[in-house]
Amino acid sequence: MPSNFVTSDLPCPLWRRLLALVYDLLIVVAIVMVVGLLCQLATGGTLINTGARTVIPVWYQALQGLVVAAYFISSWRRGGQTVGMRPWRIQVTRDDGGRPTLQQTLIRASVAAAPLVLLLLNSVIGLRPTLWTLLVVWTGWFAVALFDPRRRAIHDFAAHTEIRLLQ
Template identity: 30%
Template sequence: MTGTPLAGIGRRLASMLYEGLVVFAVLLIGFWLPQALLAGMGLGISPRLLWLHVLLLLMLYFVWFWLHGGQTLPMKTWKLRLASADGRPLRPLQAVLRYLAAWPSILLFGVGILWALVDRDRQFLHDRIAGTRIVNQPAA
């Protein structure tokens, strides 16, 4: 591990709350708008393809930002950055693994978030799985 301090749970949870608002906007523009246009033309898509659309759209959003600076907009606001456990920028497969591990980590009653209460470094379960950590962003 590097000398960059790990971010506290409170700041990470506050950032996640803000992230929910941004994700809502991403889904509104990238999911609902195209679906509304297709429905207006009388075209429908199967529910499985709709879920795949959501998963891929959000994966594109998160993985892009994590690989290009290690921060989404809420993470920048809360001065947080995602890095590998050794402090380096994420590798592409590592970012995808974190994204995919976060789904069950959050959707299974938040077990991956609650994991931080017993983790020795207070890291979320999906960060442990992917070998990542959320650190405080050093002042520029």
């Protein structure tokens, strides 16, 4: 935890954490683009087959997931904040206010990303219904924070973490 930040006991309002997530989405898009470029260069431009049906290799999808997870996990471990959390002055902490452990950050990232498994429905119900289903599930994932006094989402409950305002 950086010494110039003092975490308050105040939980972070949901609107603030969602805006931080929008900022982080920009970082994630940049990360995915760089990894995609490097993989395209490494495969001579044959990474994704766009014939009658687009085929994206499973190893590439796993690599993208690992790199994005590494961004969040390393940010939470290093200072409790992602790039998107800094301007909103919020920080991930353990339930007791301490720095999250590696295990907690792994659980937090895994549970937060769990709804992505719904993307497997694409081949069964199509892309649009799959994306709407994913959006509804993620909305529920975060809506829990509206009713919890400490404003925790599902992944916070699972990892025993919370998002707090910085003083």
